[in-house]
Amino acid sequence: MSAINYNEIDKKWKDFWDKNQTYKVEDISDKPKYYVLDMFPYPSGSGLHVGHPLGYIASDIFSRYKRMKGFNVLHPMGFDAFGLPAEEYAIQKGVHPADSTAINVKRYREQLDSLGFSFDWTRQVNTSDPKYYKWTQWIFTELYNHYFDTQIQKARPIEELAQQFALSGNESVTAANSQEENFSADQWRSMSEVEQSEILMNYRLAYRKTGYVNWCEALGTVLANDQIKEGLSVRGGHPVTQKAMNQWYLRITAYAERMLNDLDGIAWSDALKTIQKNWIGRSEGASIEFVVEGSEEKIEVFTTRPDTIFGATYMVLAPLHELVEKLTTSDQKEEVDEYVKYVKAKSEIQRMAEKESTGKFIGSYAINPFTNEKIPIWIGEYVLKDYGTGAIMAVPSDDERDNAFAKKFGLPIIQVIDKSEYPEADMSDKVGKMINSGFMNGMEAKDAIKAACKKVEELGIGQARVNYKMRDANFSRQRYWGEPFPIEYNSNGIPLALSLEELPLELPHTEDFKPGAAGKSPLARIENWMNTPEGKTRETDVMPGVAGSSWYYLRYMDPHNEDAFVSPEKVNYWRDVDLYVGGSEHAVAHLMYARFWHKFLFDKGRVPTNEPFKKLINQGMIQGVIEFVYLLKEKENGHSKFICTKLAKEMNISMDELAKIPILIDYVKDYGSEKSYLNMESIKNFINYYPSYKDAIFECGAGTFHQGNFTPKGDGTETHLFTHSEVGKMSKSKLNVINPDDIIGQYGTDCFRMYEMFLGPIEQSKPWDTNGIEGVSKFLKKFSSLYVGENGEWLINDETAPKEAHKILNKTIQKIEKDILAFSMNTAISAFMICVNDLKKLKVHNREILQPLLHLMAPFAPFITDELNERMGGKGSIHHEAFPVVNEEHLKEDSFTYPICVMGKKRATLEMPSDASKEEIETAAKNLPAMEKWFEDKEIIKTIVVPQKMVNFVVK
């Protein structure tokens, strides 16, 4: 019989903490503040999986440590509760997203509670709560009502811009914009209200423009990238194309420069900073206009290499560029249309991943403004519509992709740079002497860039320009389960932002989640909501998932405030997040948007800091095995057909003909093994999960399963439809989630927490494996056996502990504190194991050792330590007591054991007093009997002695 019942103490202390509000945080305190934040979860239907707690446990340990070190620690949790999966679930199962979300939140809350986190739950936020999204909508209206002044690098009210237009037109304004034409003050004043509104739209930080969405004609809906696999919809396997739609965007590019520069001041990993830096993708170059022969149209290109313009022998437009239709000649129309159709059927990822150059000549020619030569205009998928101007001047002599393209299509290549002085340089290096380049001949490339820019400006056809790869954020979703836009259109179609008093604009109730006409949001079907009593029309798109998560960390500071998103007093106390822990998969989306919103709020004086997250640690992912079934892209007699992986291999079916459809791992037999498969029952489950496949055919070696019947091929009686297994992230969309509940029930919370930490470094990804948890369980038993005997007897005495025990304790305190600060929780657990093993050997039961040890363990194992602390005579919770302090006296070592090496290989060891001199060590090492044979017939030519490290002899 075990002396400690883990399930009992888990419950006992959970209740205690709850009743005593152990983790409630005060907003005003004499203690220094410390804000530890976790990325909040999306409450999916499959529950919290073993990957979520990895970061949460680590940050909880850190929070508990900081609390014990005397800080006022804000450590909150909430739910990112709007999103696609709940809506998909509603479509499939008819459960309202609000209901399924409420159920999932409740379940998550229970699961999080069972993990023993020290969250202050009175601060919980839920992004789908109108009290919360009121403020998400409000921030949106603020963005809508502002533009970005590029001169002062700051947001300003849009009315100020309108005043400027009335005074002096738009030519002299310094504002981030997507406005193409210039106008004078007179022109502005003579414009209609609608025209003025349309122009202002091109300056707002939240604005509308045409964008492309994944359109699935068969389903009549817009699809997320996640819902598409290899160009087909996951649901039903239908083709998907790119379709133009009017969308809301956020002008995040306005903040590009600040977001880039301010990376220097924050303690994020270099890897993460590099990702963001590259994502922002700043490049200097020039925008240049090319005249189109026989047309009024001009094509603006952006190039980082204006120096090479004499080598620009053709142009390439993005296939979706606005001018393609206008500039395509009738004889090329058919081919061009076909190519555009081909491009629209591919996702951007697929297009960028395309190694082969593809493209079409559109029949028109442009004039190279420097050579005055006619150059053909092509379209090609390697040019993206939203990067730069969506058009390039192609210089096949100095750009690899242009070069490959020119070679493939037989376009001329003119060398314009002599790189003979730089044999190491490749095509993309901006070095060499200009040749065949008119007035630039003989210049160095770097000087030529400046000269070309100057010339371009003189000719009035462009200017030097900074370009960013980052694009403005598409903020529209033709969906139901998200924040409604706080926007109404009047009878002229002019958009008007709601005022704060009108917020929140609540999401109307509906039971019909089917898309509206022409792929519009389901909200467009709710006519009495869409059309307001005042004769206005509401925006029917909703905001994306990233909206709510872009500012939630601020709401935790003041979660119940009804008058402001956060009060100035509270945001001035808590300021910013000191430590943010979350997955690196959020490196660009969430972390970019949050920084952008924060900077905007900073500009408005609403927050006191320029950056939201001072320090950030990326936890790695706990991976799972993803199981797929193969779906033939070609239907058989109108039925979708799945095929066994083994059979597909035998029949030599190429992967091009197959789509991989992920399947819920619960249905898979021998999950995770190489021979994982589906049997008939699994197939029925799969069909229940995806009703759109109810008429599908499933074929394996033993026979065919169709509409509930199995037709054997030979004497087979059972389907073994082998599945395809891959290691990948554990996620609801990959259907491979493993829940922690059972493990906690079996081993207790402390054990689960420590095991997750013991798995490996926090920032590294690793596959989940429950084997090995026994080791941690044994350790915890051993640990408590220092305090409580086999029959429950209390073993702690007040005698003086041996010196050795003090040394073990203090070395451990030193190591643990160092590891917590470095977020190296796995090595901290190892150190605990070593410490307990050593104390056990010495049979240590002294209070003066075991009381500090208990406190040292408290952040890691909050339940058992509170329990033992109580038996130790402690009042209240151990988690409000102080963290132990190292006594340096006990750390002194008398001697050091040196490895004695010959040519870097260890050949012997030698124990020497800690204060031995280099010479003493060298002499002692040389005279070791064990070393004799290594020196025989050899000469010692060099001796390296590094005190407290090693000795090395170099012999010849």
Add this chain to the structure above:
RNA sequence: GCCGAAGUGGCGGAAUUGGUAGACGCGCUGGAUUCAAAAUCCAGUUCUUUCGAGAGUGUGGGUUCGAUUCCCACCUUCGGUACCA
């Protein structure tokens, strides 16, 4: 394709201002205890070996007295790639 990360025993991993490769744990092997098992405890466990030693941290090179650690090239896996969050 592009950006980022990782690759060390059968497995998770440890060790980096360049200094004993494999800490700690799982698994496995042997032993103790037991009528037997579970549990517990003890010992062993990178590979090869002629038992002297030799090889070894994804692959191939380089720098160094000494490289898992630094440099160059490559391979593989994972994350992101703008509508999963």
